[in-house]
Amino acid sequence: MQALIRPMLFAALGLHALVLFVPFPKEPQKPPENKESPVKITQLPTTKSPAQNKTLKAAIAKPNKPTLPKINRATPNPVIQKSPVQPKAAEAPSPAKSQTLSKATDNMATSFADFPQYQPSTPDCFEKGLGENCRIATANLAAIATFYQSAPKAKGFTVTPAEESAVTKIFSVTSKSGETRYLSLFSDEPTTVILLSSEKITDLASLKGSVNPPADYVELLANVLPEGDRSDSPANNANPEQFDQPQMFYNIVNEAELQQGTIPDLRPGIDTSPKLAIGQAPAVFYSATLEPELKGIFQEVVKQGQYGGGDLYRLKKGGTTIYLNLIPVKGQEGTIVVTWLKDPTQS
Template sequence: MPKAVRLPIARTAQSQPIIPAIAKPLPLERVQAVVADPTPITSSPTPAPTETTAPTDTEALAPTATNPLEDFPHFPGAKAGCLDIPSCFQTGNPLAKVAAYFEKELPAKQYEQRLEIDETDRKVYQFSRAGLTQYLSLIEIEGTGTVYVLADAPRTLDELKKAVEVPVELGNVLAQLVPETGAAGINGEDFADSINATPKDFTEPERFYESLGGVDAEGFEITPTPNSEIYGDLKVVRGQTPEQILVSTITPTLQGNGFTVSANSSGEYGGGLLYQIQKGKFTGYLNLVPTKDGTGTIVTVWTSSPM
């Protein structure tokens, strides 16, 4: 029996073997409400001043600041739960029809999207909105129709069959850690453009990266490659120590999204403490590491213990 693969938010440099945050499925009746063709609303050329219009179902499902995927345009009639993954959606329609639907509806919902992989039985789109980037993988299964999932990197059918989901709320929590423009460091420094960590931010970068990057023989920049067991981006939160961000932001936000956060650390790694986080079948590790210059905290989430 194959070992379960932990799903490891989005990184465009390469596909990772760990399956990540897949969009939290809406109940089927809400999925159908969101994707149903809107009913045209007609009004008199001179409406009465007191006349009001009740919000439609789609308006009621407008995206919130905490979940940019709340109004994701699911395919009409798609059913959740395929391949034993709650947020895997299945339809009996062919791949071409499903792809045409998303190519029209994603821009209509203000998502930026582009086709990344175009194969006979699989198409993958990168899309983003409100600071969250995800991949929509459409996979045609002979005799069944098409399944689709949202994840932090392109997915294959084999990966989905082995998947252990990382709750999508975890990605939303990390997205909220991005500092506002002009955020100041602990000592008052201005870090307007510092959002994601680089190897230079770490005291021990080799413990977090498979490749530290650099410049090749022809002078082209090589992008650093984070460890494949790291979930999402390595976020830098300026102006807060690990203890401050754990107490003021991360713990209450995770607990508010149904996670259990260990009260005591599970040890130390890379110069920062580890805290176990759990929700459902998922167990991960929160690694809070002070930046090398002491101006903030690097937030790292491991899908398995790095120790």
């Protein structure tokens, strides 16, 4: 082993000596740099005339695309989807307005809806709010009486003479359902007045003097007063003891009967029993509750003065004039509502 190490050592030394003494090529020398300042070269812009541009664009022709024949395709009909029809809810009928029935006349019942009317004639005689129930014709009394003795019979009505005078003819008229009305004919030269009513009216003067409060006014009282319609319900009727001056509103017989609870008759001209509005004094009740509505119903709303210890208002609509009397309740805060069909200060 030692015999191999020594020759290998000498071989390694010889190899290193050979590498050290082998000559290497010299690095080539760089040429000397030019110390002169560099020259800056600026390229001048070249512009082409518009004519050259157009010529150039024309020279480059775009390849033509092949034209495909137009194909007419059938357009399918659009499908419209109908939404399912929703059944309409039945409309609730609006509550019927309370109607004013005159003591002399009322609205025609259904059985009198086809009662014949003499023509030519004008409804709502004397502007009393009687509508079709009261008409004025230019023909004389005899001609109109002849018409009503035959025309109603053709429609199933039974006409029977009731009273007759030189200026008045009154008939009892019965419908097929058995309802009875009175047909009154009054000579009022140069016209004739025709009245169909539930009660017998025997003279023209009482008809001309009759007054009906407008239906809107009656409905107003029904809305602002409990059971405030024209019915004589004791729930909201005023009693004579609640007035400071009951003699201004009632025909007082004697004090003893009044103390026993006897309710005397109302004075003529009052439309139904006076009504109570407990809790508000007359001035407050009028301004807060009645005044805005009254001015929407009547053309004229005028404070005329006082009567019976309370304010009196004149209400006018067309040819109809009524009077509203607001009386303080005796012994408690509240208002008694009295409707007059004539001016109480003139009676």
